[in-house]
Amino acid sequence: MKLVVIGLGQCGGRVADEFARLNKRARAHRGMEIITGAFAVNTDSADLSGLQNIKADYQHRILIGGRKTSGHGVGKINELGAEIAREDADKVVDAIRGVKHFFETDAFLLVAGAAGGTGSGSIPILTQHVKERYGDKPVYNLIVLPFQHEEETEERTIYNSAVCIKSADSVADAIILVDNQRYVRKDFSLKSNLDKINALIVEPFYDLLCAGEEKKARHIGAKVLDAGDIIQTWVGWTVIGYGSSRLGRIRLPFGGSRNFRDKSTETHKGIQAMDEAMSELSITCNPVDASRAMYLLSAPHKEMNMDLVKELGDYLRGMAPKATIRNGDYPREKTMMEITLILSGLSNVEKIRDYYSKSTKLIPEFKRRQEEADSRLKGMEDMGKDIPSLL
Numbered sequence: 001m002k003l004v005v006i007g008l009g010q011c012g013g014r015v016a017d018e019f020a021r022l023n024k025r026a027r028a029h030r031g032m033e034i035i036t037g038a039f040a041v042n043t044d045s046a047d048l049s050g051l052q053n054i055k056a057d058y059q060h061r062i063l064i065g066g067r068k069t070s071g072h073g074v075g076k077i078n079e080l081g082a083e084i085a086r087e088d089a090d091k092v093v094d095a096i097r098g099v100k101h102f103f104e105t106d107a108f109l110l111v112a113g114a115a116g117g118t119g120s121g122s123i124p125i126l127t128q129h130v131k132e133r134y135g136d137k138p139v140y141n142l143i144v145l146p147f148q149h150e151e152e153t154e155e156r157t158i159y160n161s162a163v164c165i166k167s168a169d170s171v172a173d174a175i176i177l178v179d180n181q182r183y184v185r186k187d188f189s190l191k192s193n194l195d196k197i198n199a200l201i202v203e204p205f206y207d208l209l210c211a212g213e214e215k216k217a218r219h220i221g222a223k224v225l226d227a228g229d230i231i232q233t234w235v236g237w238t239v240i241g242y243g244s245s246r247l248g249r250i251r252l253p254f255g256g257s258r259n260f261r262d263k264s265t266e267t268h269k270g271i272q273a274m275d276e277a278m279s280e281l282s283i284t285c286n287p288v289d290a291s292r293a294m295y296l297l298s299a300p301h302k303e304m305n306m307d308l309v310k311e312l313g314d315y316l317r318g319m320a321p322k323a324t325i326r327n328g329d330y331p332r333e334k335t336m337m338e339i340t341l342i343l344s345g346l347s348n349v350e351k352i353r354d355y356y357s358k359s360t361k362l363i364p365e366f367k368r369r370q371e372e373a374d375s376r377l378k379g380m381e382d383m384g385k386d387i388p389s390l391l
C-alpha cells in the first residue's frame with residue numbers, strides 16, 4: 001500500500017518525518033516505495049526546520065498562518081489552528097498536486113497530536129479539504145493522545161483532545177488512535193523518549209505497507225495482504241499493535257521432514273507474537289468491541305505453514321468474536337516471527353468516552369471563568385473612569 005502522509009503541528013510533523021524515514025528504509029532494503037509523498041504543515045517555522053527526512057523545500061515543509069502567528073505556533077489554541085487551516089488549506093492541497101507518482105497512491109494519512117493547537121485544530125479541516133479534492137481515495141487520521149502528566153496538569157489538554165477527535169471522527173474514513181502514555185519507557189530522557197516513541201508508532205506500518213508492494217516471488221505470501229484488504233478493514237476507531245517472537249533453531253539442517261514438535265513450536269511462537277501485539281496495542285481497548293480485524297504474519301518462508309495461519313486466526317477469533325478477520329503472510333528472511341495486528345470499527349473506546357465526559361463538564365466551567373475574568377476587568381475599568389487619558 002502506498003500512502004501520502006501529511007503531518008500537522010510539531011507532533012504530526014515529527015511522526016510524518018518518521019514515515020519518510022520508513023520509506024527510505026523500504027527503498028534501500030526492499031527496493032520499493034511505500035510513501036509517495038511526505039509533508040509537514042505547521043504554524044511554527046522552527047519545528048519545520050528541525051525535521052530530517054521530509055524534503056526541505058517550502059512545498060514539503062509548509063508554513064501556514066504566517067501573518068497571524070509570525071511563525072511561532074498557535075500556543076495550544078486549537079480554534080486558531082482550525083481557522084488558519086481553513087484559510088491556508090489551498091497551500092496544502094496544491095502541494096499534494098506536486099506528488100510525482102500520485103496516481104499510485106492508495107490513501108492519505110494525516111497525523112497530529114490531539115492536545116496541541118496547530119495539529120489538533122487543523123487535522124479535521126484539512127481532512128475535509130483533502131476528501132473534497134480527492135474523493136476517490138480514503139483519508140485516514142493518525143491521532144496521538146497526550147501523556148497522563150499533561151492531562152493532569154492542563155485542562156485544555158483534555159478539552160483540545162475531545163474537540164479534535166470528535167471533529168476528526170465526522171470526516172476521516174478511519175482514525176488510528178495512539179496513546180503516548182502507552183509508549184513511555186522510564187529510562188529515556190523526554191527528548192529521546194519522543195524520538196523513540198515516534199519510531200515505535202510507525203514501526204508496525206513497515207511490513208503492513210510493504211507486503212502488498214512486493215514484486216519478488218520469494219517474498220510473496222500464500223495470502224498477500226494488500227491495499228484492498230487494508231481499505232476494507234480500516235473504518236472508524238482503529239488501533240494497531242505489533243509483536244514479535246525470536247525464532248530458535250527449529251529449522252532442520254538437511255531439509256528433512258518436520259515433525260509434530262516443530263509445528264507446535266512454530267504455533268507457540270506465533271501465538272506468543274500475537275499475544276504481544278494484543279498487549280502492545282496503540283491504545284487500551286477491548287477486542288470484543290472490534291467489528292473488523294486483520295493480522296499480518298511475517299517470518300521466514302519455512303517457518304510458516306497453513307496450520308500456523310489457521311491457529312492464529314482461531315486464536316484471534318476467540319478474542320474478537322464479532323470481527324470480520326482478514327489475514328496475510330509475508331515471507332521475509334529474519335530471525336523473528338512478527339505479527340502486525342489491526343483492530344478496527346471499535347464500538348467503544350474507554351479513553352474517548354472519558355475525554356468526552358470530562359470536557360462536557362469543563363465547558364460550563366470555562367464559560368464561568370471567562371465571565372468572571374470579564375467582569376473583573378470591567379470593574380477595574382469602571383474604577384478608572386474619572387482618570388484622564390493621554391490618548
Ligand SMILES: Nc1nc2c(ncn2[C@@H]2O[C@H](COP(=O)(O)OP(=O)(O)OP(=O)(O)O)[C@@H](O)[C@H]2O)c(=O)[nH]1
Nearest residue numbers: 009010011073074075076113115116117118119146
Ligand atoms: N509522540 C509524540 N508526541 C508529541 C511529539 N511532540 C509533541 N507531542 C505531543 O503532542 C501534544 C502537543 O501537540 P504539538 O504537536 O506539540 O502542538 P502543535 O500542533 O505544534 O500546536 P501549537 O504548538 O500549539 O501551535 C502533546 O500531547 C505532546 O506530548 C512527538 O514528537 N511525538
Ligand SMILES: [Mg+2]
Nearest residue numbers: 009010044073
Ligand atoms: Mg507547535
